[in-house]
Amino acid sequence: MVTATFRFYEELNDFLAPERRRREFTVSCARAATTKHMIEALGVPHTEVELILLNNQSVGFGALLREGDRVAVYPKFEALDIRPLLRVREQPLRDTRFVADCHLGGLARLLRMMGFDTLYDNGFVDEEIERIAAEQGRIVLTRDRDLLKRRRITHGCYVRALRPQQQLREIVERLDLTRSAQPFTLCLSCNAALHAVPKARVEHRLPPRVRELHYRFSACEVCGGVFWEGSHWQRMRALVDAVIH
Numbered sequence: 001m002v003t004a005t006f007r008f009y010e011e012l013n014d015f016l017a018p019e020r021r022r023r024e025f026t027v028s029c030a031r032a033a034t035t036k037h038m039i040e041a042l043g044v045p046h047t048e049v050e051l052i053l054l055n056n057q058s059v060g061f062g063a064l065l066r067e068g069d070r071v072a073v074y075p076k077f078e079a080l081d082i083r084p085l086l087r088v089r090e091q092p093l094r095d096t097r098f099v100a101d102c103h104l105g106g107l108a109r110l111l112r113m114m115g116f117d118t119l120y121d122n123g124f125v126d127e128e129i130e131r132i133a134a135e136q137g138r139i140v141l142t143r144d145r146d147l148l149k150r151r152r153i154t155h156g157c158y159v160r161a162l163r164p165q166q167q168l169r170e171i172v173e174r175l176d177l178t179r180s181a182q183p184f185t186l187c188l189s190c191n192a193a194l195h196a197v198p199k200a201r202v203e204h205r206l207p208p209r210v211r212e213l214h215y216r217f218s219a220c221e222v223c224g225g226v227f228w229e230g231s232h233w234q235r236m237r238a239l240v241d242a243v244i245h
């Protein structure tokens, strides 16, 4: 048995027992425990961790702990600029794509509104989310810490906010999504791409007032929905502007 000293930074403290927050503490570690084992044993999902310093050296999740080690653990996207240091993951995900757990349907629609490919189904079980994330390189969004501890999930975000609009702000801020947003390019219901369609092609399906007032339309090839910049769109536009500016 070895003892090591830990210090967690910023929001990682939310996962710790109250007496361990924002301070150094010493714990006994199991034989041959790695940084990942201990961080998760202390309650912090490994997907929330961006940088581990072991005796001031950047290490990965597999580093073995030895007697007297000092471990500093930093969250993703901490304000501190940690870019020059080696991070725990070799590969950032190239595209920002998500899979949301079955409780985050509202957030999934709002991410689609912002143009981020987001899979969601209220029937998704944990195994399926893990498989989709691993096979398709998607970031898991969840309010379930245990889901993020699954082995094949390498990129995930524990969502703290409870309401969809606040969740959207939280994710956009944490992952720095402002510049990559492409609002109104995906169908909110099916996550499929929207395409501009000439008015003549959809005219027969429009309510008279819409036919009179609107000229630009887009359609989803999956659900067949037709969209225009009406009052619902204007409310969404205001939300998009508030989130990305």
Ligand SMILES: [Zn+2]
Binding pocket: 187, 188, 189, 190, 191, 192, 220, 221, 222, 223, 224, 225
């Ligand atoms: Zn659709």
